[in-house]
Amino acid sequence: MAGLILISFPIIQIVVSPFAGWLSDKFGSHVIAAISLAMLIISQVGLASVNHATSLIVLCIWLGFVGLGNGLFQAPTNVLVMNAVAKDQLGIASGLLGFSRNTGMTLGSIFANILLFGGISMNLGRPVNDYPVAQPGAFIFGMRFTFIVTTAVLAALFIAQVIVNWHRQNR
Helix, strand or coil: CHHHHHCHHHHHHHHHHHHHHHHHHHHCHHHHHHHHHHHHHHHHHHHHCCCCCCCHHHHHHHHHHHHHHHHHHHHHHHHHHHHCCCHHHHHHHHHHHHHHHHHHHHHHHHHHHHHHHHHHHHHHCCCCCCCCCCCHHHHHHHHHHHHHHHHHHHHHHHHHHHHHHHHHHCC
């Protein structure tokens, strides 16, 4: 059941990704990157609202928004990076882009776990390094804490993207 719930994220990302390149070409990479960051912010706020009474459909909708935001984000940011380098360095840039994506996913997972268990520990008032079976409310608190922090990070990235786009347009 957990696998079926979690698959809503990659399915939507797979469906959206090809359209992201087309949208990026049509409206500009900066615009689509900003829109995708806004969708990711919405998804994190939605996931922060999840609790034990949340229906599976609502959970899948929020996870779908993550997939939508991620799917839209990848193509325009790849274009922005690849357009920023000389043609004779595209291979190096592509390799570094893949490396940074994988490193980001790895570090993101690590920091998400640190935030989760930090939130659980804050809620319980003591250090925790395992799922608190007898206190699921502490886990919900830790998840909310994690999603609130990621919302703040994404909001900062969104603001930076809007500022960069504004400066780019007003040159």
